[in-house]
Amino acid sequence: MTHDPALRASDADRDQVAALLNEAYASGRLTSPEHADRLEATYQARTMGELEPLIVDLPKVRSSTAAAPIATEQTVNAVFSKVVKRGRWIASRHTRLSATYGALIVDLSEAVLPGREITLSISAFAAKLIIRVPPNAQVIDEVGAMFAKRQVSGDNTPDGDGPVIRVTGRVTFGKVIVARTVHDWNLSGDA
Numbered sequence: 001m002t003h004d005p006a007l008r009a010s011d012a013d014r015d016q017v018a019a020l021l022n023e024a025y026a027s028g029r030l031t032s033p034e035h036a037d038r039l040e041a042t043y044q045a046r047t048m049g050e051l052e053p054l055i056v057d058l059p060k061v062r063s064s065t066a067a068a069p070i071a072t073e074q075t076v077n078a079v080f081s082k083v084v085k086r087g088r089w090i091a092s093r094h095t096r097l098s099a100t101y102g103a104l105i106v107d108l109s110e111a112v113l114p115g116r117e118i119t120l121s122i123s124a125f126a127a128k129l130i131i132r133v134p135p136n137a138q139v140i141d142e143v144g145a146m147f148a149k150r151q152v153s154g155d156n157t158p159d160g161d162g163p164v165i166r167v168t169g170r171v172t173f174g175k176v177i178v179a180r181t182v183h184d185w186n187l188s189g190d191a
Helices: 013-026 030-044 048-055
Strands: 071-081 082-085 093-098 105-109 118-127 128-132 136-147 149-154 163-171 175-179
Touching: 013 048, 013 136, 030 048, 071 082, 071 105, 093 105, 093 128, 118 128, 118 175, 136 149, 136 175, 163 175
Parallel strands: 071 093, 082 105, 093 118, 105 128, 118 163, 128 175, 136 163, 149 175
Antiparallel strands: none
């Protein structure tokens, strides 16, 4: 990867670096915290000059065309239970959140987001689904509700610098809350 350092990085460039980081982590060349730090820096990088130092000390095991991208989809389920996903974790570009007769709490405030836009497809039946987004996120709410409560707290940030989080899907006989802070949840027991 030898490019003009001032050249703007594309999503494909970031995905290529992420694939190399994932391979280095899988082979034991990076620790879990190093991998998470570098992956986060990868998806925040705007130029090729910001990407290069993240992989300069790693062997280029695969060719750029053979490098496998990170997982683009994942699913988190809660059936007759309460599931909490928080802390530093790697989200996918498309994440399915499903809750049935239970509660699912997903905190994206410390998650490593792969790119500028991710989609959360939700499905909740007789369940509570709480999603905490980063404070600078722009939320696109496309959730349908039937016999349910839906609450999206806070306005979109006007500067356009934060990630775009598109929330789609349906909630029936339940509750879905998309919030920027725990206080927005109005549910002290779930913090």
